[in-house]
Amino acid sequence: MIHASLKELAAALAGKKISSVELTSLHLERIVRLNPQLNAFITVDPEKSLAMARAADARLARGEGGPLTGIPLAHKDIFCAEGWLTTCGSKMLSNFVSPYDATVIERFKAAGTVTLGKTNMDEFAMGSSNETSFYGPVKNPWDTAAVPGGSSGGSAAAVAARLAPAATGTDTGGSIRQPAALCGLTGLKPTYGVVSRWGMIAFASSLDQAGPMARSAEDCALLLNAMAGFDPRDSTSLERPAEDYAGDLEKPLAGLKIGLPKEFFAEGLSAEVAQAVEAAIAEYRRLGAVTVEVSLPNMKLSVPAYYVIAPAEASSNLSRFDGVRYGHRAPQYGDLADMYCKSRAQGFGAEVKRRILIGTYVLSHGYYDAYYLQAQRIRRLIATDFSQAFKSCDLIMGPTSPTAAFALGAKAADPVQMYLSDIYTIAVNLAGLPGMSIPCGFGAGKRPVGLQIIGDYFAESRMLNAAHQYQRATDWHARAPEL
Amino acid sequence: MSLSLDQVRRIAELSRIELAPGEAERSREQLNGIFGLIEAMQAVDTAGVAPMAHARDLAQRLREDRVSETDRHADFQKVAPEAEAGLYLVPKVIE
Numbered sequence: 001m002i003h004a005s006l007k008e009l010a011a012a013l014a015g016k017k018i019s020s021v022e023l024t025s026l027h028l029e030r031i032v033r034l035n036p037q038l039n040a041f042i043t044v045d046p047e048k049s050l051a052m053a054r055a056a057d058a059r060l061a062r063g064e065g066g067p068l069t070g071i072p073l074a075h076k077d078i079f080c081a082e083g084w085l086t087t088c089g090s091k092m093l094s095n096f097v098s099p100y101d102a103t104v105i106e107r108f109k110a111a112g113t114v115t116l117g118k119t120n121m122d123e124f125a126m127g128s129s130n131e132t133s134f135y136g137p138v139k140n141p142w143d144t145a146a147v148p149g150g151s152s153g154g155s156a157a158a159v160a161a162r163l164a165p166a167a168t169g170t171d172t173g174g175s176i177r178q179p180a181a182l183c184g185l186t187g188l189k190p191t192y193g194v195v196s197r198w199g200m201i202a203f204a205s206s207l208d209q210a211g212p213m214a215r216s217a218e219d220c221a222l223l224l225n226a227m228a229g230f231d232p233r234d235s236t237s238l239e240r241p242a243e244d245y246a247g248d249l250e251k252p253l254a255g256l257k258i259g260l261p262k263e264f265f266a267e268g269l270s271a272e273v274a275q276a277v278e279a280a281i282a283e284y285r286r287l288g289a290v291t292v293e294v295s296l297p298n299m300k301l302s303v304p305a306y307y308v309i310a311p312a313e314a315s316s317n318l319s320r321f322d323g324v325r326y327g328h329r330a331p332q333y334g335d336l337a338d339m340y341c342k343s344r345a346q347g348f349g350a351e352v353k354r355r356i357l358i359g360t361y362v363l364s365h366g367y368y369d370a371y372y373l374q375a376q377r378i379r380r381l382i383a384t385d386f387s388q389a390f391k392s393c394d395l396i397m398g399p400t401s402p403t404a405a406f407a408l409g410a411k412a413a414d415p416v417q418m419y420l421s422d423i424y425t426i427a428v429n430l431a432g433l434p435g436m437s438i439p440c441g442f443g444a445g446k447r448p449v450g451l452q453i454i455g456d457y458f459a460e461s462r463m464l465n466a467a468h469q470y471q472r473a474t475d476w477h478a479r480a481p482e483l
Numbered sequence: 484m485s486l487s488l489d490q491v492r493r494i495a496e497l498s499r500i501e502l503a504p505g506e507a508e509r510s511r512e513q514l515n516g517i518f519g520l521i522e523a524m525q526a527v528d529t530a531g532v533a534p535m536a537h538a539r540d541l542a543q544r545l546r547e548d549r550v551s552e553t554d555r556h557a558d559f560q561k562v563a564p565e566a567e568a569g570l571y572l573v574p575k576v577i578e
Contacts, residue, residue: 095562096562097562099555099558099559099561099562100555100558192538192539193538193539193541206536206537206538207538232544232546235543235544236537236539236541238539238541298527300523301523301524301527303520304520304521304522304523304524305524307517307520307521308521308524315498319499322499323564324563324564324571324573325559325562325563325571326562326563326564327564328564329564329565333574334574335574335575335576336573336574336576337499338501338574339573339574340499341496341499341500341501342501344498344499344500344501345500345501345502345503348500353498353500353510354510354513354514354517356498356500357491357494357495357498357500357510357514358514358517358518360494360497360498361486361490361494361514364494364497370525371521371524373534374524374525374527374529375524376534376535376536377529377532377533377534377535378524378527378529379534379535380532380533380534380535381527381529381532383535383538414516415513415516415517416516416517416519416520419517419520420520429538430538431538432537432538432539457539
C-alpha cells in the first residue's frame with residue numbers, strides 16, 4: 001500500500017479495501033518509526049490527521065468522494081494551515097499557530113485529503129540543501145549522509161521514504177525540482193500564477209510558485225488538478241478556464257520536438273548526471289520524439305540576476321517580521337528600534353540575514369540602477385531566450401541539477417557554491433515558465449538523478465504527458481530507497 | 484566591488500538586524516563572495532532592454548469596495564507577542 005499510486009489509493013478507498021483512517025495510521029506509524037533518522041517533518045499531529053481521515057471516510061461512505069478524498073498528504077511548512085504550527089523552518093515563526101488556511105490547504109481540504117503533517121524546509125525557503133532549517137537538516141532517504149536538496153527537502157524526503165503518498169512544495173529558484181531530482185521524485189513547478197500564493201509565506205513574490213511533489217507524473221497531475229485555479233485573494237493569480245491536467249497523459253509522443261539547450265550540457269555538469277540525462281533523451285527518441293539543439297545564451301546570467309531579484313523581494317517581504325504582530329520577540333530590549341533589531345537578529349538564521357542584507361543593499365539609494373534594474377533587464381533577456389527556443393521545439397529537456405545529492409555539510413560554509421547548484425532551474429523561475437523534474441537514473445552510491453522538463457507558458461499538460469509516457473516505458477520513478 | 488565594514492553595518496541597520504560582535508566581519512566576507520558572483524551582470528550591455536518586474540504582464544484587478552471578510556480580530560491577535568484591549572503593545576514611541 002505504501003508504494004501505491006494516488007489512483008490506486010483512490011480505488012482502494014472507494015472499493016472499501018482500506019479506510020482513510022487505516023491509510024493515515026499506516027503513514028503516521030511510518031513517520032514515528034522513520035522520521036527520527038530523516039527529520040523530514042517539523043510537526044505531526046495524529047489527532048488532527050485522524051479527525052480529517054474520519055471525516056473523509058464519512059464522506060466516502062456518503063458516496064461524495066472525489067479523486068483525492070481520504071488520501072493523506074504532507075504539506076511544506078511554508079503553507080499556513082489553521083490550527084497547525086506553521087514555522088517556515090524558522091525560529092522567527094517557531095511559535096506561530098496559523099489562524100487561517102492558505103488557499104492551497106483550503107483546496108486540498110475541500111478535496112477531502114488528510115494532512116499528515118508539516119514538512120521541514122530551508123528557513124524561509126532560502127537554501128538548496130535543507131541545511132538552513134532552524135529544525136536541523138533533513139537526510140536523503142537514499143543515502144543519509146547526503147542532503148535531500150532544498151528548499152522543499154522535507155517534502156521530498158517524506159515522499160521518497162514512503163512516509164507520505166505525496167506532498168506539496170514551493171519553488172522560487174528550483175525548490176521543488178532540485179529536491180525532487182535529488183530524492184528520485186517527480187515534482188512540478190507550474191507556470192507562475194497557476195496556483196494561488198495566498199497564505200504561502202512569501203519569499204520572492206514574483207518568483208514563488210507552489211506545486212506537487214509525488215512519485216509519478218500521473219500523481220502530480222491529480223494533485224495539480226486540486227491545487228490550480230483562480231484565487232481573487234492573490235493579485236497575481238491567473239483567471240483561466242479549469243484544466244484537467246491528467247487529460248493528456250496517454251497521448252503518444254510521436255513527433256514531439258524536444259529542445260536541448262547546449263548551455264545545459266556544458267562545463268559544470270557532472271559525468272554521471274550527463275550520462276543519465278542522455279540515456280533518458282535516447283529513451284524519448286525511442287518513444288517517437290525528435291530532438292533539436294537550442295540555445296539559451298543568457299542562462300549563465302540567471303544565477304547573478306536571481307541573487308539580486310530574490311533577495312530584493314525577500315528583504316521587503318521579510319520586513320513584516322518585526323516582533324509586533326506575530327512571531328519571535330526578543331525577551332529583552334530597549335526602545336522600539338532595539339526591539340526590531342534584536343527580535344530579527346535572534347529570529348532569523350545566517351542565510352536569511354545574508355539575503356536580507358543583499359536585498360537591502362541592492363535596493364538602496366545609488367545602487368538600485370546598477371543592481372536591481374540591471375537584474376530586471378537580464379531577466380527580460382532570459383525570458384526572451386526561452387521564447388526564441390520554443391519557436392523550434394515543444395519542450396526543453398536537460399539536467400535538473402549539475403550533480404546528484406552532495407554530502408551534508410559539503411557546501412554549507414560556501415554560499416556561492418550552494419547557489420550554483422541551482423544553475424539549471426533558476427532561469428525557469430525568472431521567466432515564469434513551468435518546469436518539472438522526473439527521476440532518470442542513479443549516480444554513485446545510489447543517489448538519484450533528475451531529468452528536467454521545461455515547457456512554454458501553460459504547457460503543464462504536455463509536460464505531464466511527456467513525463468507519464470517516459471514513466472510507462474521505464475521504472476526509475478518506481479524505485480524506493482531501503483530504510 | 485567590495486563592501487566596507489561600515490557599509491555592512493549600515494545595511495544591517497537599515498535592515499533592522501543587530502549584528503553580534505565579529506558578525507560584520509564574517510558577513511562582509513560572505514557578502515563580498517556573493518557580490519563577486521553578481522558582478523558578472525555588469526559586463527552585459529542591456530541598453531534598450533525593458534526591465535522585467537514580473538513573470539506575466541498583468542493589470543491589477545479591481546474589486547468592489549465592500550466588506551468581504553469577517554472580523555477575526557481576536558484570532559489574529561492571539562498569536563501576537565503582546566496585545567491588550569485589541570491593541571498591539573510595543574515600547575513607548577513618544578515621550
